[in-house]
Amino acid sequence: MKSVILALSFMFAISTFAEDTLNKEEVYKVSWGKYCAFCHGKDGKGTTTIGRKMRAKDLTSAEVREKYQDEAKLIKLISDGYTKNGRKIMRPLKDKLSEAEIKALAKQLLSLKKK
Numbered sequence: 764m765k766s767v768i769l770a771l772s773f774m775f776a777i778s779t780f781a782e783d784t785l786n787k788e789e790v791y792k793v794s795w796g797k798y799c800a801f802c803h804g805k806d807g808k809g810t811t812t813i814g815r816k817m818r819a820k821d822l823t824s825a826e827v828r829e830k831y832q833d834e835a836k837l838i839k840l841i842s843d844g845y846t847k848n849g850r851k852i853m854r855p856l857k858d859k860l861s862e863a864e865i866k867a868l869a870k871q872l873l874s875l876k877k878k
């Protein structure tokens with residue numbers, strides 16, 4: 764019995780190791796969760812406590828969608844951050860995330876569900 768458990772846990776270790784490389788969906792989940800969601804919420808609607816306080820925009824709204832139809836604009840926003848009236852609102856992420864991660868984030872943002 765003991766050896767069966769040992770063999771199983773060994774197999775488990777191998778399979779989790781294989782999943783170490785992230786696919787796009789996961790990149791989005793990880794980076795979005797870490798860098799965007801505490802203001803904009805999981806669904807991008809900005810209904811978290813901080814989001815409401817800071818008046819984070821609803822990223823699924825027509826206004827934001829129209830402004831950021833193209834991926835390059837979003838990539839720039841995520842890379843350089845966002846400052847309004849001299850106040851830093853979103854910090855730049857180009858040193859935190861890889862180009863591929865930023866791109867994946869922009870792509871997924873564009874595919875957020877409409878409200």
Ligand code: HEC
Nearest residue numbers: 798799802803817818819820822827830831841847852853
């Ligand atoms: C510290 C809170 C905070 C974080 C973290 C944050 N945002 Fe924002 N975001 C805001 C606020 C507040 C606004 C609304 C700014 C304004 O008044 O125009 C905003 C606006 C935006 C807009 C619309 C900008 C425009 O031109 O109208 C986009 C797109 C956006 N955020 C994307 C993101 C993405 C992608 C991330 C993660 C990489 C992120 N935000 C992280 C607070 C945040």
